[in-house]
Amino acid sequence: MATHNKNLSDFSHMEVASANSYRFGIVVSQWNAEVTGKLLDGAYETLTKYGAKEHSIRIIQVPGSYELTSGADILLRDKALDAVICLGCVIQGETKHFDYICSAVAHGISHVALKHNKPVIFGVLTTDNLQQALDRAGGKHGNKGAEAAVTAIQMAALSAI
Template sequence: MADVNNSNLLQLNTGILKKDACVVLVKTEWNATIVDEMENGARRVFAANGIDNIITKVVPGSFELPFAIKKIWDNAGLGQRPDAFIAIGTVIRGDTPHFDYVCKAVTDGVVNLNLTLPVPVIFGVLTVDNEQQALERIGGKHGHKGEEAAITALKMIGLNVSLD
């Protein structure tokens, strides 16, 4: 099992942060209590680092996340394009294979976006067996995945700027 304590993820060492960065959070309506706390965690990290241009868009479910991100990118004007996206959702296993199809589709969609868009798309989608596992990932024993997604976005924005 991945343990954030065995990594350097929480060390924000991106060099000079892009203070005027724009980040778009695209979140789902499903599992709103968990998803809303993931958004709150991400916003706390951005606020602590002086990033205040955060936009939230809402989609029905995780399957729709890649479409919305691509559409937002395509419709943004040249001077208004985001520096990063975070896909936020929670898919909880049920009694049917639906879980497997949704998880694969959203994962493949985010990978595809990362290979085609010139800005990072952070995977902030929990794929868990039950609600307890999700709760453990929004401030419980497995850290806070919303905060981790925001830190990852900041690091990737820094990397992207340094490579341009």
């Protein structure tokens, strides 16, 4: 497995732009809160680490990952936002529900980004079990929320060119 015992949130190999002049939205799912709360912490801490001001980060919560798309669309009504980070966690169950939700969320996030011509970042874990999610929400594989924040910073900087 490519991620076996590898921290995917190591950014030492790249230069991350300053987030000082950008405004960010974060929409986070309340479903699987044990995981999404850690993703939110990782995203927020990373944005501020790279210079984002607390008042330049707007956070909203939505019931589940399916609603991340609507949440991002609502946040982007604020034209001053430079990027939106979507954080959620969908864990495989015994039905096809997992496949439908994951597909809808991925397509929806892409659609909102194109609709508003702004970066909308996919920070949604799609795992087989809770342990895999925890491993990617501050565990041995890093924090996908932090990764999404770095992506948002980089894309905001790219969009400003």
